[in-house]
Structure formats: structure tokens, C-alpha cells
Amino acid sequence: MKFVRYGPKGKEVPGVIDSTGTLYSLADVVKDIDGDALASDLPARVRSIGWNALPEVTTPPEGGWRWGSCIARPGKFVGIGLNYADHAKEAGLPVPTEPIIFLKASSSISGPTDPIIKPPHSTKLDWEVELGVVIGKTARHVSVDEALSYVAGYCVVNDVSERNFQMERGGTWDKGKGYDSFGPTGPWLVTPDEVPDPQALTLWLDVNGNRAQSGSTATMIFNVAQIISYVSEYMTLEPGDLITTGTPPGVGMGFKPPVFLDVGDVLTLGIEGLGSQRQEVVAWSR
Structure with missing residues (x-):
């Protein structure tokens, strides 16, 4: 799977893309794609929730489409x-x-x-x-x-x-x-x-x-x-x-x-x- 952060700079929303290219929001699962989320084995959490339970993203966020850095500011x-x-x-x-x-x-x-x-x-x-x-x-x-x-x-x-x-x-x-x-x-x-x-x-x-x-x-x-x-x-x-x-x-x-x-x-x-x-x-x- 592919983890992403999308939305205006400084207001990015965490998301995940499946094998078909469909984008789903992870806003209700994690605060961001960061160290805390990755340490909790985020891929396993997504699989346990199931794709059908995640909200599909079809409408651009306020400010239009933009991919942020795929990882929030790292410690190093x-x-x-x-x-x-x-x-x-x-x-x-x-x-x-x-x-x-x-x-x-x-x-x-x-x-x-x-x-x-x-x-x-x-x-x-x-x-x-x-x-x-x-x-x-x-x-x-x-x-x-x-x-x-x-x-x-x-x-x-x-x-x-x-x-x-x-x-x-x-x-x-x-x-x-x-x-x-x-x-x-x-x-x-x-x-x-x-x-x-x-x-x-x-x-x-x-x-x-x-x-x-x-x-x-x-x-x-x-x-x-x-x-x-x-x-x-x-x-x-x-x-x-x-x-x-x-x-x-x-x-x-x-x-x-x-x-x-x-x-x-x-x-x-x-x-x-x-x-x-x-x-x-x-x-x-x-």
C-alpha cells in the first residue's frame, strides 16, 4: 500500500492508496503519517479495519489537490x-x-x-x-x-x-x-x-x-x-x-x-x- 499526505501545506490529511489507485482518508485512524503512526504498525491496522470501512476520497480538500511530503517532519x-x-x-x-x-x-x-x-x-x-x-x-x-x-x-x-x-x-x-x-x-x-x-x-x-x-x-x-x-x-x-x-x-x-x-x-x-x-x-x- 501507499501512504500519502494530501491537502494545503500545513494542513495535510493522512491517506492511503490501494492497489487500484483509490485514495482513502486515514484521518479517523491516525493524526498523521509520522513516527507514532508507523511505530503502531499502520499497514496492519489498515488491513484489520478493511478497505470498505475507510472513507473514499473523491472530492479535493479545501485549497485543491496537493501531495505533501509522504512523511511528516521526521526527527532525523x-x-x-x-x-x-x-x-x-x-x-x-x-x-x-x-x-x-x-x-x-x-x-x-x-x-x-x-x-x-x-x-x-x-x-x-x-x-x-x-x-x-x-x-x-x-x-x-x-x-x-x-x-x-x-x-x-x-x-x-x-x-x-x-x-x-x-x-x-x-x-x-x-x-x-x-x-x-x-x-x-x-x-x-x-x-x-x-x-x-x-x-x-x-x-x-x-x-x-x-x-x-x-x-x-x-x-x-x-x-x-x-x-x-x-x-x-x-x-x-x-x-x-x-x-x-x-x-x-x-x-x-x-x-x-x-x-x-x-x-x-x-x-x-x-x-x-x-x-x-x-x-x-x-x-x-x-
């Missing part, structure tokens, strides 16, 4: 850097021997069709289509063999990055990764039963209608299970936490000469079975 938004060898090569950086961990601000999360805000003084705004993994139960020091049992679902993430802030302004990567709107997530949180192999998914991203990224999760350096196990050695992963797992080659800084986003540019991106996104770059304003 963890990024994995340079997790595709070809991407490390285009960045001019060595292939990691261990996963590179950085943190994106939870306030950076936005809906899959919300605009990307170009920050003041931004000169190198970039894109990264990535497989997102949402944690469903508390994970501490988990083994690789058991790691996938901690997954609540998978989603599309655009790890928007400002390369000047990230690489040329000193310190860690985080300041180039955490600006408002730098984490479009969704449209759906797809449960693991619909994703039998997270290492067999195609990813793609177009800039203004031109294909920039095309890859497969099969070429990750560290797979999803290895990432969860590794991260759980350094921090407790809690229900609702989001891990974004790295991007294939084709980001803007990898072009020769580099290509970066400006106001008016449009990104479309997606992952096999997990849906697609569309964002337009807009100027920052108060």
Missing part, C-alpha cells in the same frame, strides 16, 4: 553521500570505503510538487534524485541481515544541494543541504511488500525536459541494508526517521562545464514504482 533526516561510484568520479572525489553520513535539516522537507527556493547568494544550485528509506521501528546496532525489517517504506527524495555552500564555504556539507525546500519527498510512502528488492529500482531526473540522470539502485556502493546497519551504529534510528541513500551520476556539478539551476528551471524526477515529482525553482522572498 539522514543523507548518504557519494554512494554511486560514477557520481563520486564526476564530483572528483574518491570512492568511499565507508558510508559518508551528513544531516539535512528536517525543515528542508517539502512536498513533491512544491517549488524549490533559490537562497539569496546561491550560485550553484543542484539536483540529486535519490531513494528514500523511512524507518518503522527503533534501530540500534542492527545487523545487515535484519536491517530491512526496520523499514516502514520507500519514497522518492530530491536531495537539493547548493554546492557553493556545501563545498566552498568551510565546515561540513550540512549547510549546502538543509535550506528550506531542499528535501522534496514523496508523493507516496510505499510499503516494503510492494518493493521486493530496493536494489532493483530505476531512477531518473530531467532538467527542463532534458534527461540529466538515469541510473539504478543496483549500482549503489552500499546497499540499503548496509546503510541502515551502519547508521544505527552511530545514532539511534527512530520510527519516522528518513534516510536518503545517494544519487547516480548526472548532477549539475558533474557537467563540463557545470550546469546549475536558476529561477524558472523545472525538474521532473522519479523512481520505478515510487512515483514522480515536479518542482520549479523560484526566487527567495520574505
